[in-house]
Amino acid sequence: MKNLLINKIILILFLTTTVYSQTIKGTITDSLGVVPFATVVIKDKNELIKQFTTSDEKGFYRLQLKKERDTLFLEVSTLIHEPRTVDLSKLKIVNNELMIDFFLKERITNLKEVIIKKAPPILQKKDTLEYNPNSFIDGSEKVVEDLLKKLPGIKVEDNGTIKYKGKEIKKMLLDGDDLFDANYTIGSKNINVDMIEKVQGIENYEENSLLKGIKDSDDVVLNLVLKKGKTDFSGNSTLGYGIEDRYYGTLSGVLVNKKIKAFGLSSFNNVGQNNTPYDFSSEIISLENIKNQNLLSKSLINQGNFNSLLDNNFHRLNNNFYTSLNTLNKVFKKSSFKVNLGFYQDELSRLNKSNSIIFLQNEIIEINETNSLNKRPKLFDANVHFSNKEKDNFHWEYISKINQSELIFNDISSNNNLIQNNNVTTNQFNTSHNINSTLKISEKKAIVTSLHFTKNKLPQSLKTNPPTAIDDLGLLLAANQQSEFQKQFLSINNSYFVSSKKLKYAIHTSYFDLRNSLFSNLLNQNNQSIGNEFRNENIYNIKNLNINPILVYNEKKYSFRIGLNAIYNDLDFNDASEKIKKEAYFIVPKVTAIYKLDTHSSLNYNYSFNQILPEEDRLFSGIIQTSYRDFISNEIRLEYLKTHSHSLSFNHHDFFNLTQFNVAITHDNRPNNYFQETIINQNITVSNQFFAKISNKDYGITVSSEKYIHSLRTTFQLNSSFNLSFDNNILNESDLREIKNKNFTANFTARRGINKKLVIENKTFYLNSNFKVEDEQLNNNFQMLTNQTKILFKSKKFINSNLVGNFISPNLKSNDNYFFLDYEINFTPKNKNLTYSLIGKNLTNNKTFTTVSASDFSTNKGSHNLIERYVMFKITFGF
Template sequence: MQKIIFLLFWFASISVHSQEIIVKGTITDKDGLGIQNASITILDDNDDSVEYTFTDDKGSYGLSFQKENLSSLKLEISCLGYSKTSKLITAVSQVQNFVLEKKVETLKEVIVEASQKIKKEQDTTTIKVASFGNKTEQTLEDVLKKLPSIEVQQDGSIKAHGVAIDKLLIEGEDMFDKNYKLLTKNLDANVLDAVQIIDGYEDNPVLKKMNNSDKVALNLKLKKGKKNIWFGNATLGAGIVSQNRWKESLNLGLIRKEIKLFYLADYNNLGEKATDLVSSNVMENDIFSEDRLEYTAKSLFTINSNEIGLFSKTQSIFNIAFLNSLSFTKKIKKNLSLRGVAYLANDKQNQNSFAETNYNFGANPISFTENSFYKSRNSLASIELELKYYPDDKNYITNLFLFKEHPSKTNNNLLFNTSEINQSSKNNNYTFYNHFNHTLQLDHNKILNNYIYFGNDKMEENAKIISPLLNSFLEVNSGEVIQQKSNNSLFYIGDKTKLITQFDNVDLTNSLQFEYSKEIFANQFRIVEQRFPDYENNLNLNKIKVSFDNAVRYNFSKKINFTASLNLQNTNFNTSIDNKNFWIVNPTILLNIKKTRFGNFTVSYSENNDLPEINQLTSNFQLMDYRSFLKGTSFQNPLKNSVTQFTYSIYQDQKRFSVNTGIIYMKSKTILNTASTITNDFNFSSSVQTPGGDNFNFNFSVVNYLRKLKLASKIETIHNWNTSPFSVNNDVFLIAKNYSNTIKYTATTYFKKGINFDGGFAYHFNKSVFDGNTNENRTKDVFLNLNYPISEVLLAECNNALYFVNNQNYTFSNLVLNYNPLESRFSFRLIFNNILNEDKFTFVTLNNFTFYQSSVDLVPRYLLGTVKYRF
């Protein structure tokens, strides 16, 4: 049956004749000056949008599209401040120039306010940032956190209209690609005029003709005075009471038609990590667009830093961060551009903690304590270059090259009960990726995309452990140093050719992929000159994969479509131990209802079958940290799971109202599990292929703005139920059940005068049941941030957070004074951090059979003064 379905997909491509319409021209005012950002829209006889574009800085535009019925198409021109005009299209290729007249209107006050703050045109929503800020924002990220329909996640990633953004553009240009956190965390908030949410975004101009993208992008519009000149700012900050705090930063930007450039630098010890701002490898499989595949080698030895996820990093992270980054785009020729990003990020972190762990195994409980002193130096340097070539309307070529070097040093002195232990590692990671894409329009309804990719990721790890317990276990002298060296690498090369065909109501994709990869996972384990082969592995994995991807999307209308896809792959899985061949079938079906007056609905079902990774196949135990060993397994069948998902969302941007909810059920049919044996001093885990468990997740959020109260509020809740098999000091696998629940409420006021606030509370609940034992854990937190304009030039902020954790309370209060002299390029800031001087935090985790309690040091009270100069 599966082969029949595959053949139906593969041979379903047929051709339907339609014509390509090409329209171009210029939009000017009565004085003959070009009008920038005028909207040009093609409408059908139902006044539905068929295609659209915007004029450039000279007022020029051009667009092309396919349509059978030429008699009912209308070209409509509109721009804010000008009268709208339109004209029927009667020819296949034509030039249409327009002269717009200025429009003066008297509108009701409430309508004027809404249009100034949020404006929606076709798939672009423009938000004026001045309407949602309170002048306390320092960076672009601070601004984005306050805008409706935009969410900044805890890790700095961004969602717009409930979807993770594909690009963050600056004046229409992509400058940072996936590393946009370099910009959001550093760009001065003062340069920003508006943020645009672009739905249905497609960067590839040839694929854009298909008009079937579900991607979302953000476009930053800068203030008019920031174009065609150098602009930026420099900040100097130093501790006034606590002399060991500082912050120095530099922003430099140039936005011109032929070149755009940003230089961002930062040096501080306020808790933020520089290396967290850059993205890791990217894995994108897009049925109707371009793909991007970046694989990584597997690491071996890990030293835990014991960071806290509950608090902000400025409250709990002891780190010195250094960042230098340069990004640019350059028009080499009219149809050829170059984009580049280079950065150097470095973190020096010192983190102290104390932990107590209890394993409850009936009559034989195991307990131990760890007093840890952690130091690390983590660096990341990278160069990224992308060429974009658009020789004509039918061809688009890009080549993206990335190189990364990632050295790190970590040292951890600790007391394990009463035993003194040291574990250290010195690692280096070298990576390069290359992505070549050629998109060719074969016909008015057929596009061919050829993607050639290759990469190499090499990881060198050198770990040293001094542990009397480990030496006793290995029966060697207690003072000897244990050395574990690993040299893991992955090389891969592949080609994926994709044919995309569009009929009246059908989008069809047929693709063929060939990929070869060679992976090495090898380590040496020795003390002086003595080798320990039982704790060494030398595993090679060669894979040859041939994959067929076929998908069909039937468009019942512009708002309802149904997609079915089938991935069929054959993989030759050749290791040093065994040689196997696997056929894998992954089907997906999806019903999508979008942009209706009732919102957007999606229902989908998919099966995800895959093969284990190389580090799960080792035949001997390997040391993972100073007390943990892990061994892989031999497997017979692919790993299997299925996912059923329902999502609903509605975004009414101008009313600042949104609802977002989703239900996900995942059934793991076959997984690689671990059977663990825990002793007083060590953990031994072995991979075992077993049936999996279930995971059910429900999330719901609603945002509403009460205009009369000038209050925006958000309520959200997340529930998760899961069951999974566990085997700990037991010959059988027992089922562990876990439930977690989070409820949050936040509110923000937008008063024109007086005190404004944003605040809220959160409640977190966790429950686990394992082997007849039930454990529960609750935490609560409340925050309230106040800002008050003392005068026209002086603004005060008071930020407060209260945490209730295990019958203990933790209170953080920060005070910030902002002095912004009128008509001055200088601004001044005083930051009084952790006024109450909370110095230690203790938290407890109860999970299945484990009680874990950890205490960590917190950043002590300090007063920081900064001066910023804008130019």
């Protein structure tokens, strides 16, 4: 009986302990993020406080219940938020734990007198710089990209890449969420600027929440904060039609609520507008492809020259359709499922004419070419991203991407009066899969593991009719070039992070297996192989193991980052003529030092030594035809390309006084490199890349500044660069030629507002390029100048108009100058979501554009046709 009584007492004590040892925990947030130091209390039904605590710096709180919860209430409050209360008896316990997250609303207080002050143009919040768009817009902005171009410290490149304080942004977030991934130009080129409340530039951004405070990050992102009232569902639709059968249309919408965030877009036009992340009309690479450039198969066959010094809306003769859907769903409490879908098709046309004068040692060759180009690309891509963050110390994600494209290109060419019909077909398929996981061991330690697999192939064919004669007698004829690159990549990566107050340490280990293969064959008019010297069948395999420790030390005035990457490579190359196998061990150092002169200014120094293997497009020896007159080949050498890189920069950013100044000096020294040996005659050009241990050096200096002078009510911007580079090549069996190239550019902008009704902006661009061949005493110089003047006039509250004039002198040594005139007037009725626009483009009706360029061995005069003058009427409807 005594033992039975003791057992009952132990059981009662155990049950009592179980009941009263329940844990309540959660996170407190508001519209701006986490809420630190909020008061958390437990009260009984008589409002008596039984327990209390406060949230920590990350908004997290924890309480251990000391009393039965049936009659208890949990209340959270701060001085600036409305209090929130929950009845604990109505909540379900799981494993003796209650997870209760709170979202607090701002406290509304009635005041006797309210003084409204104008929001400052820029506000600093720790690592976040917040722009008030109303302080920078003039009414001509239509999409987010137009706004970003006017914000100090932000620069938009030609391919849509956005830089913040000189660094390329990693993401563009929408209300804090990454909706677009690498293709953020979908948002920047298409989201209506009227939806944006604020733009935030965030430094030291860490995407992985478990690594905040542990991992050292120098990434920068932009966050677009949407206006209140625009966050349920809103959108924009524009339809336009003009003379000469010109049309333009877009339909876009944004949906944001607690569960879903989405952006959808459909656009079509034939006025040169490109609202997509893709560019098939130039050599500009999309952001997605830049990010994965080393994992994609190479394109060898040329697909036409559609480049121009002019903006797309002057010369890009297109027939474009694009649709995109981007959604992010909160499927569980802390998990999300993201889908990005895109479909693109276009038809591009161009008429090019060129006259090239080739300067050789013993002769001068003149080449006249005319090309009637037509390109029809079609592309589909799909991205799926699932992120699981249900556990406080363990997160994982899965990312899958598929991209498939088809391109049909036709060129009716005249090569010194030989007319040929050239047809290129390119099919590309890429797939990529990533699995990433993060384990947070403690507040100062974490482990990240990732698995990455990609596979892609790129078959191409070029058919030429009549065939191109390769030899002088016309016995070897090139009629059908077949080429296919395939690439497969598998990597396993592990990273261990440790942090302390001033030190952060990481060690990265990775293993990857990269397999490349190339098959190519050049056939004659009878579909027979011309010969083994025009055929390739090779496999190139790299197995890599590396260990990369990184140490970061931060002080108030200075910081250092030191990395040593120990690398082991196992190389295997096989083709019909030879087999090469190599192993190598080496160390690659990288050093960064930053000294903060004051809160606005810093000095930065970077040094790195790289040893890079030649890529697969330099590892084939069989000759490949790339166009109706161009052929390429290589000398195969599995040698590491070495580069010593130095940079020293001074940066001053004082955004509150709207002042910034940056100057950077760079130097690259390459002890060895690949060089070009070129043979040119009237009919064909053959280029062979060869490896040599010849030193090349590059020097560069860039200066950028921006200043608002209040007395003049004017903002001034200057971006300039000077580059000096040394290179070598061989031309038509000459000796090795030493070439010095000097390149100077300057871009000056002045923008002034007058009486809030008139804004005048002027942009001037100057380019001076000079090539000099030392031994041949050949000096080739090229200069150009452009000037754009934009006048925005707001005659009434609901009417605004802008006039844009572009003066272009493509060659200052000649009188071939151009002037383009565009005009637009917009009318928005009072209390209406409609805007009516009348647009006139190329009103001076320029029909062709001629430029002159120079190289180390030639001068070229080229021209192309333009989109001729048109007038268009547009209606824009917001909903």
